[in-house]
Amino acid sequence: MTKIKARARKILSALEKAYPEANCTLDFRNPFQLLISTILSAQATDVSVNKVTPMLFAKFPDAESFADAKESKIRNCIRSIGLYKTKAQNIRNACRIIMELHNGKVPATMKELTELPGVGRKTANIVLGNAFGKAEGIAVDTHVTRLSGRLGLSAEKDYNKIEKDLMRLFPSTKWVEISHMLIAHGRKVCPARSPKCGECVLRKSCPSAFAFEKKGGKAKAIKQVYG
Numbered sequence: 760m761t762k763i764k765a766r767a768r769k770i771l772s773a774l775e776k777a778y779p780e781a782n783c784t785l786d787f788r789n790p791f792q793l794l795i796s797t798i799l800s801a802q803a804t805d806v807s808v809n810k811v812t813p814m815l816f817a818k819f820p821d822a823e824s825f826a827d828a829k830e831s832k833i834r835n836c837i838r839s840i841g842l843y844k845t846k847a848q849n850i851r852n853a854c855r856i857i858m859e860l861h862n863g864k865v866p867a868t869m870k871e872l873t874e875l876p877g878v879g880r881k882t883a884n885i886v887l888g889n890a891f892g893k894a895e896g897i898a899v900d901t902h903v904t905r906l907s908g909r910l911g912l913s914a915e916k917d918y919n920k921i922e923k924d925l926m927r928l929f930p931s932t933k934w935v936e937i938s939h940m941l942i943a944h945g946r947k948v949c950p951a952r953s954p955k956c957g958e959c960v961l962r963k964s965c966p967s968a969f970a971f972e973k974k975g976g977k978a979k980a981i982k983q984v985y986g
Contacts, residue, residue, distance in 0.1 A: 849877030888935035902945030
């Protein structure tokens with residue numbers, strides 16, 4: 760654990776230098792908009808969500824309007840987003856609970872947020888960290904999962920277990936931003952396919968080694984070894 764913690768410190772330092780302005784890439788003006796946007800972002804890109812939310816929030820500006828809306832009308836606004844039928848149902852039901860139990864306001868605790876339909880720890884962590892300034896955990900998405908494995912920070916596959924591993928390695932004051940930085944790095948340098956190891960600022964701290972062979976003048980990753 761001591762070696763892993765030392766690696767985590769180096770990784771954190773390098774990421775802070777590489778991504779000093781990393782933040783939530785979902786567009787939002789208040790906790791409610793962030794909650795809805797994050798529910799929509801499951802298995803969808805933030806870019807695609809940001810394209811539909813301006814029209815969505817113009818039609819449904821608050822929890823009351825969503826709660827009173829016909830599900831079909833919500834669906835029509837988010838058809839371009841994956842799983843739009845399930846998400847429309849979850850959003851309306853979540854807003855009904857917010858109206859009935861929370862006076863129309865987004866709750867600001869992990870327990871209350873995760874009791875809403877369509878809201879797991881990832882969504883709750885994003886809302887708490889970025890809308891309320893509360894660091895109760897680390898938001899783990901596909902990028903964070905992938906990099907946690909490649910960097911040797913967690914051998915787990917379950918999001919909640921990965922989160923626990925990361926929370927042990929990084930100080931709580933960095934929980935919100937470490938997620939943003941890992942996501943930014945995953946998008947820019949370390950995607951699922953063809954990671955750019957040659958230009959990676961974390962390569963000296965990364966136990967995943969890539970062997971390269973040149974074909975047609977291009978470097979091609981042929982092997983990945985996990986340490």
